[in-house]
Amino acid sequence: MNIQVIIAIIDMLLWLIIAVNVMYVLFFALASHLPKKTHLPSTISHQPSFLVLIPAYHEDAVIINTVKSFLQQDYPKDLYQLCVISDQMDATTNEQLAAHPITLLYPFFENSSKAKALQYAITSIRHQPSAIYDYVVILDADNIVATDFLSLLSQIARPDIAIQCHRTAKNANNDIAILDGLSEEINNSIFRRGHNRIGLSSALIGSGMCFDYNWFKANVTKLNTAVEDRELEALLMKQRIHIYYAEDIHVLDEKVCNSENFQRQRLRWMTGQLQALFRMLPYIPKAITTGNLNYIDKAIQQALIPRSIFLVLIPILCIITTITSYILHLASSLFPFKWWLVLLLFIGALFTAIPAKQRNINLVNMFIILPSLTWRMLKNILKINPRNKDFIHTIHNQ
Structure with missing residues (x-):
């Protein structure tokens, strides 16, 4: 077997792996533009009551503002209870929280x-x-919602579904925050809206989530990793409970503003993705035999390679294969062409997933800072420990 054959085999295997990832992203990016299904009706004849949980670990910088904002809800006061779980926050912060009509733990x-x-x-x-x-x-300590947040939830909440609200950026104070917000909107298009448009469950995102109280009470004890949203997702899929994406109910979320926090956040996500994949694999055979498409789909999501890595990796492979083709006199073959094709499809998929209002000059700035951030993410791969259950905290700015 000569060197050209070996290179061709390696090239084709690598291309197939990346092409499958790209086609998955492209399919759901296109699906996100399908017509929205009819409004989800509520099956409850009375105004439902809500327990709102805000876990707050060292969140002194943001928690007071979040609590004050949420207490402005136009929903009946006797039909919701705000509970803050104060984990290692300052005594001064706890004193300020205790002055509000909330449950403080x-x-x-x-x-x-x-x-x-x-x-x-x-x-x-x-x-x-x-x-x-x-x-x-469930909300994060930095989340801000509109005064009609619970009123809107009450109109679509049903015991047989879970709800993921539309989490979106509340700040765009520098390029990294803009990139973080843009990444979240792309995820919303692909993993939430696109999935719901063809009848599949939305992905969860960690906050802005709503569950039936009895279901949550029975299942929250099963969580034992630092990526509770992915665990909840798997539990819902096993029990065939649909996750509805409430794209019109917004939850403002603070985006990271520096590269260190960006790296820390992505390390948590990458670690959680790998943990979730390993935990979901044993159930795959049963999901296949029982036709549990949502569970299979969520397992596939955990196996996807991060898109930001592709934005650097695929262009590099395009250049390498083009040069290799010339050196080995393969210019007449499809050796480099298929890589340039997959690059165009990938860029097209991301552009399709970006909301129209965010397709502006800021995209140029994103490409300027992306290489350095991607390099940090590549270094994160060396830090991934599938057995690590430690909570990696994202620090918020004052």
Whole structure:
């Protein structure tokens, strides 16, 4: 077997892996533009009650503003309870929180995680005589919602579904924050809106989530990693509970503003993605035999290569294969052509997934800072530990 054959085999295998990833992204990016299905009706004849949980680990910089903002809801005060799980926050912050009409919990964990905070809250609250709720809502400590947030949720909430609201950027103070917000909107198009448009479940995103209270109470104890949203997703898919993407109910989320936080956040996501994949694999055979398409789809999502890596990797491979083709006198073959094709399809997929209002000059700035951030992400691969359950906290600015 000569060197040209070996190179051709390696090239084709690598291209197939990347092409499958690109086609998945392209398919759902296009699907996100399909007509929206009819409005989801509520099956509850009364106004539902909500337990709103905000896990707050060292969130002194943002939690007070979040609580004050949320308490402006136009929903009946006796139909929702705001609960803040104050994990290792300053005494001054806790004193300010205690002055508001909320439930304030003070857990202490040797190793903190969002899952532990949620478990602690449910365990503490369910023993209260008045702890009877229809739904649980989970927000992050930096999330801001409109005054009609609960009113809108109450119109579509149903016991047989979970809801993922439209999380979007509340800040765009520098290029990194803009890139982070843009990445989230691309994810919204591909993994949430695009999936719902063809009848599949949306992906969860960690906050702006709504679950049936009894379901959540029964399942929150099963969480034991630092990526609780992916665990909840897998549990919902196993039980064939649909995740509805409420794209018109917005949750403003603070985007990271420096490269260190960007790297820390992506390391958490990449670690969680790998953990979720390993946890989901054993159930795949049963999902296949029972036709559980949503579970299979969510497992595939965990196996996808991060798109930001592709934005650097595919152009490099295009150049390498073009040069190699010339050196080995393969210019007449499709050796480099297929790489340039997959690059065009990938760029087209991302552009299709970007909301129209964000297709502006900022995209040029994104390409300027992307190489350095991608290099940091590539270094993150060396830090991934599939067995690590430590919570990687994203620091918020004052």
